[in-house]
Amino acid sequence: xxxxxxxxxxxxxxxxxxxxxxxxxxxxxxxxxxxxxxxxxxxxxxxxxxxxxxxxxxxxxxxxxxxxxxxxxxxxxxxxxxxxxxxxxxxxxxxxxxxxxxxxxxxxxxxxxxxxxxxxxxxxxxxxxxxxxxxxxxxxxxxxxxxxxxxxxxxxxxxxxxxxxxxxxxxxxxxxxxxxxxxxxxxxxxxxxxxxxxxxxxxxxxxxxxxxxxxxxxxxxxxxxxxxxxxxxxxxxxxxxxxxxxxxxxxxxxxxxxxxxxxxxxxxxxxxxxxxxxxxxxxxxxxxxxxxxxxxxxxxxxxxxxxxxxxxxxxxxxxxxxxxxxxxxxxxxxxxxxxxxxxxxxxxxxxxxxxxxxxxxxxxx
Amino acid sequence: xxxxxxxxxxxxxxxxxxxxxxxxxxxxxxxxxxxxxxxxxxxxxxxxxxxxxxxxxxxxxxxxxxxxxxxxxxxxxxxxxxxxxxxxxxxxxxxxxxxxxxxxxxxxxxxxxxxxxxxxxxxxxxxxxxxxxxxxxxxxxxxxxxxxxxxxxxxxxxxxxxxxxxxxxxxxxxxxxxxxxxxxxxxxxxxxxxxxxxxxxxxxxxxxxxxxxxxxxxxxxxxxxxxxxxxxxxxxxxxxxxxxxxxxxxxxxxxxxxxxxxxxxxxxxxxxxxxxxxxxxxxxxxxxxxxxxxxxxxxxxxxxxxxxxxxxxxxxxxxxxxxxxxxxxxxxxxxxxxxxxxxxxxxxxxxxxxxxxxxxxxxxx
Numbered sequence: 268x269x270x271x272x273x274x275x276x277x278x279x280x281x282x283x284x285x286x287x288x289x290x291x292x293x294x295x296x297x298x299x300x301x302x303x304x305x306x307x308x309x310x311x312x313x314x315x316x317x318x319x320x321x322x323x324x325x326x327x328x329x330x331x332x333x334x335x336x337x338x339x340x341x342x343x344x345x346x347x348x349x350x351x352x353x354x355x356x357x358x359x360x361x362x363x364x365x366x367x368x369x370x371x372x373x374x375x376x377x378x379x380x381x382x383x384x385x386x387x388x389x390x391x392x393x394x395x396x397x398x399x400x401x402x403x404x405x406x407x408x409x410x411x412x413x414x415x416x417x418x419x420x421x422x423x424x425x426x427x428x429x430x431x432x433x434x435x436x437x438x439x440x441x442x443x444x445x446x447x448x449x450x451x452x453x454x455x456x457x458x459x460x461x462x463x464x465x466x467x468x469x470x471x472x473x474x475x476x477x478x479x480x481x482x483x484x485x486x487x488x489x490x491x492x493x494x495x496x497x498x499x500x501x502x503x504x505x506x507x508x509x510x511x512x513x514x515x516x517x518x519x520x521x522x523x524x525x526x527x528x529x530x531x532x533x534x535x536x537x538x539x540x541x542x543x544x545x546x547x548x549x550x551x552x553x554x555x556x557x558x559x560x561x562x563x564x565x566x567x568x569x570x571x572x573x574x575x576x577x578x579x580x581x582x583x584x585x586x587x588x589x590x591x592x593x594x595x596x597x598x599x600x601x602x603x604x605x606x607x608x609x610x611x612x613x614x615x616x617x618x619x620x621x622x623x624x625x626x627x628x629x630x631x632x
Numbered sequence: 633x634x635x636x637x638x639x640x641x642x643x644x645x646x647x648x649x650x651x652x653x654x655x656x657x658x659x660x661x662x663x664x665x666x667x668x669x670x671x672x673x674x675x676x677x678x679x680x681x682x683x684x685x686x687x688x689x690x691x692x693x694x695x696x697x698x699x700x701x702x703x704x705x706x707x708x709x710x711x712x713x714x715x716x717x718x719x720x721x722x723x724x725x726x727x728x729x730x731x732x733x734x735x736x737x738x739x740x741x742x743x744x745x746x747x748x749x750x751x752x753x754x755x756x757x758x759x760x761x762x763x764x765x766x767x768x769x770x771x772x773x774x775x776x777x778x779x780x781x782x783x784x785x786x787x788x789x790x791x792x793x794x795x796x797x798x799x800x801x802x803x804x805x806x807x808x809x810x811x812x813x814x815x816x817x818x819x820x821x822x823x824x825x826x827x828x829x830x831x832x833x834x835x836x837x838x839x840x841x842x843x844x845x846x847x848x849x850x851x852x853x854x855x856x857x858x859x860x861x862x863x864x865x866x867x868x869x870x871x872x873x874x875x876x877x878x879x880x881x882x883x884x885x886x887x888x889x890x891x892x893x894x895x896x897x898x899x900x901x902x903x904x905x906x907x908x909x910x911x912x913x914x915x916x917x918x919x920x921x922x923x924x925x926x927x928x929x930x931x932x933x934x935x936x937x938x939x940x941x942x943x944x945x946x947x948x949x950x951x952x953x954x955x956x957x958x959x960x961x962x963x964x965x966x967x968x969x970x971x972x973x974x975x976x977x978x979x980x981x982x983x984x985x986x987x988x989x990x991x992x993x994x995x996x997x
Contacts, residue, residue, distance in 0.1 A: 318774040356774045360762060365742055370735045373765035377730055395774055397725060398763040400738035409683040409721045409760055 280371070283584055284329070291582050291622065292331050292420045294559040299419065299481045299626050300338060302549060306628040307342045309548070310415060310477045311350075318356040319343065320413050322471075324403045325421025326361040328368040333379050335417060336361075340394060344387060354387075357394045362407055365400040366589070373398065402426065404463055408471040415477050416468055422461065422482040425526040429456035432524045437507060440499040440525045441491050450490045457528035461535070462542045469544030472631040478545065483529045484625035486552060490529075494623050498557060498583065499525060501614060505606040515599060523594050525587075535627060545629035554621040557611070561619070576612025580604050645736070648949055649694070656947050656987065657696050657785045659924040664784065664846045664991050665703060667914060671993040672707045674913070675780060675842045676715075683721040684708065685778050687836075689768045690786025691726040693733040698744050700782060701726075705759060709752060719752075722759045727772055730765040731954070738763065767791065769828055773836040780842050781833055787826065787847040790891040794821035797889045802872060805864040805890045806856050815855045822893035826900070827907045834909030837996040843910065848894045849990035851917060855894075859988050863922065863948065864890060866979060870971040871960075880964060888959050890952075897990060910994035919986040922976070926984070941977025945969050 321339060326332045336359055347354045361372060376396060383394060401407050403418070404426040429452040435445050441453055468478055485494050506523075509515040532550055539547055558575035559582075561568050584604050592600060614620070686704060691697045701724055712719045726737060741761060748759060766772050768783070769791040794817040800810050806818055833843055850859050871888075874880040897915055904912055923940035924947075926933050949969050957965060979985070 318777065358774050358777070365738045367738075368735065369738055369763065370733065373730045373732075373734055373763070376765055393771060393774070395764070395772065398734065398738070398765075399760070400741055400763075406758060407760065409723050409758070412683065412723070 280329075283581065283588070290578070291555055291557075291559040292327075293334065294555045294562060295481055295553075295622075295624050296331060296334055296338065296419055298553045298555065298624070302551060302626050302628060303338060303417075303479060304342050305549065306477050306479050307339070307415070308346055310475075311343070311346050313475055314414060314473075315352065316355055316414060318358055319415065320358045320360070321415045321417065322360040322362055322399070322408065322413050324362045324407075324416060324418040325424070326363050326367070326372070328363070328371045331419075332361060332372050333375065335419060336379075336394075336396065339415075339417065340383070340387075359394060359396045360399045360408065360413075361396060362399040362401065362403060364402060367400065369398045369400065403467070404460060406467055406470065410470055411473045413472050413476060415479070416472060417479050419481040420483070422464065422480050423484070423527050423529055425456050425528055426460045426463075427456070428524050428526045429453050433521075435524055436521045437503060438500070439503045439506065439520075439523055440527065441496055442500050442503060443491050443496075445491060453528045454490065454530075454534065457530055457534070458538055461530075461538045465539065465542040465544055469542075469631055474631055476631045477548075478629045478631070479627075480629075481624055481626045483527075483622055484535070484552070485529050485531055485623050488531060488533075494621065496529075497614070497620060498579075498611075498622075501610045502583065502587070502603075502607055505603055505610055508606055509599060509603065514602065515595060519595060523591075525590070529623070530625070532625060535625065539629065543632075545631055547627060547629050549626075549628040551626050553624050553626065555624060557615065557620050557622065570615075572612040572616040573608075575615050576608045576610075579611045579615070580608040583607070648946065648953070655943070656920055656922075656924040657692075658699065659920045659927060660846055660918075660987075660989050661696060661700055661703065661784055663918045663920065663989070667916060667991050667993060668703060668782075668844060669707050670914065671842050671844050672704070672780070673711055675840075676708070676711050678840055679779060679838075680717065681720055681779060683723055684780065685723045685725070686780045686782065687725040687727055687764070687773065687778050689727045689772075689781060689783040690789070691728050691732070691737070693728070693736045696784075697726060697737050698740065700784060701744075701759075701761065704780075704782065705748070705752075724759060724761045725764045725773065725778075726761060727764040727766065727768060729767060732765065734763045734765065768832070769825060771832055771835065775835055776838045778837050778841060780844070781837060782844050784846040785848065787829065787845050788849070788892050788894055790821050790893055791825045791828075792821070793889050793891045794818050798886075800889055801886045802868060803865070804868045804871065804885075804888055805892065806861055807865050807868060808856050808861075810856060818893045819855065819895075819899065822895055822899070823903055826895075826903045830904065830907040830909055834907075834996055839996055841996045842913075843994045843996070844992075846989055846991045848892075848987055849900070849917070850894050850896055850988050853896060853898075859986065861894075862979070862985060863944075863976075863987075866975045867948065867952070867968075867972055870968055870975055873971055874964060874968060879967065880960060884960060888956075890955070894988070895990070900990065900992060904994065908997075910996055912992060912994050914991075914993040916991050918989050918991065920989060922980065922985050922987065935980075937977040937981040938973075940980050941973045941975075944976045944980070945973040948972070 323335055340357065344354055399407055431452040432449055435449045438445050441450055472478065485492055487494060506515055506520050510517050510520055536547060536550065539545055556562065558578045560578060561570065561575065588600060688700055705722065709719055764772055796817040797814055800814045803810050806815055837843065850857055852859060871880055871885050875882050875885055901912060904910055921927065923943045925943060926935065926940065953965060
């Protein structure tokens, strides 16, 4: 699988689009906000550029794309107001892979700018938004051109499916039954990728600039622990069902593995230390329920296994469909996710399960 | 008509797409190249940034979009080679209205970068391409952030249809029968728009930076002269035909006017002088045949009125369809362009006709 050409969220605004099924990612953005505020305040105490250049890597296409930018603008306006400074101009680079639906984002910009002007008035700092297509495992920006790099729910995606997963039969990610070689292959791929990511960003970020990442991780040392793997094990189970009914070939399932890895804080810290370009300022965890509608802020939430099953399955479908379709063909997708919906519902009726989120803020040395 | 939301070239790569019907624009880019070379050489004699920041305004979506960028890269590489300098990094901002098909451009970038690496090697300056959606009659970039602004076949488009065209009956642009008020309304709209364009760019371009524009104009003082108007008069004629057959309402035609203006060199110079931010370094004319396949470089060309009629009509359709559809509805478009094809063919069989192109290079004071 050529990850850069295959991995993209489902575009447009249809029922199965990422745009309509990204509440987990939205909740994560909202939970990361206090850390974002701390980072930007800290950055703004040392740097006061006339134009603050910001990149969001893996911006996707949907309400979350501009939500992140709104938050960054709000935080900066608040800091400037408090410090009695003139707001800087803001140049925002939205990055994602070339298959991302940038047209949808761009069409929503006139409305976004209109609202911004209404809220902040003509006097506030201008915001200039652009799109930058490309993999963040390659260079994306000129040397020392960025002050702040943000990325949410993207860095757990690898540049490629690790090599050496032939023995990972019946799984599509690390599972309980995966042999040690599989765990090693995944970890090593993440080490290479995340290290490369840091080196590339260190070339693009100015001295003293910040990088702020939220991504899926795990607390447990065990890379096959439920908190990071079970959501994919259930998808593997749905695929196995279809294998047993002759709807999917055995070999086809065995040769499919996801290009992602959910690291521990220790694994991340070790890579940052060895790579050497950044200092870790903060590294924290927070949780988001698989069904993110089930949130402390949503007081009206009443658990219903079928609804939650659907919500979770739609969210995973919006993310994984492009990869699954490329490997298995389009024909199986509806059936697969109908099975998956049931498996998730069944599981959630027994046990509420959470995504573990890692949020890390770093300064360029 | 809300020009920013209506005006866009036909996207995708279908038979009627701009991508497949933009040979006039391609020919203009190629004929403007010697002037582009002179401008960039001149710029590079005074400015040697480590990262050259370039914008192309009204980039559209098709082979011409990246052709312009290729030309700029080639010219800069040649200058650096000659002067024995290291090539700069190049940050390119492709701008067009938010309705432009940026997705198509972005999907073609991996291939573009791949070719570039092959041609120039890893050693040459890196190129970073981004998309910036928005009208160039508003701010698009942070203050003093650009070294070079390029625009081809865009600045003749106005920010809006001029007011006060009620008397322009039976025409869709300035025509032989247009009363003087119509000419005045068009000229004044162009004066306001082009002046604003210059002021906005002067805020975005560094001192000593350049702006290089190619757009449709006219040599004749008469704003209803054939060289600039007849291509649209024939489209008005096709619409009139449909009015006489009851296929288009009379009032509908009378209320449609194109948001474009084709100025003389004198009109352009006067606006630049009054606005005051730029010095004109060079202002030249060149011609491109309506059927741009009919070119001195194309020795195999044999004139056939039907083929040429089709070529011209397809080119105009790719540009004007979005506006015509918004005003007249989709249903009339095929019929309209079939009539137009015949009218153009008939005209070309009597008289070879050319687009007059104005190319202007200016330095920011």
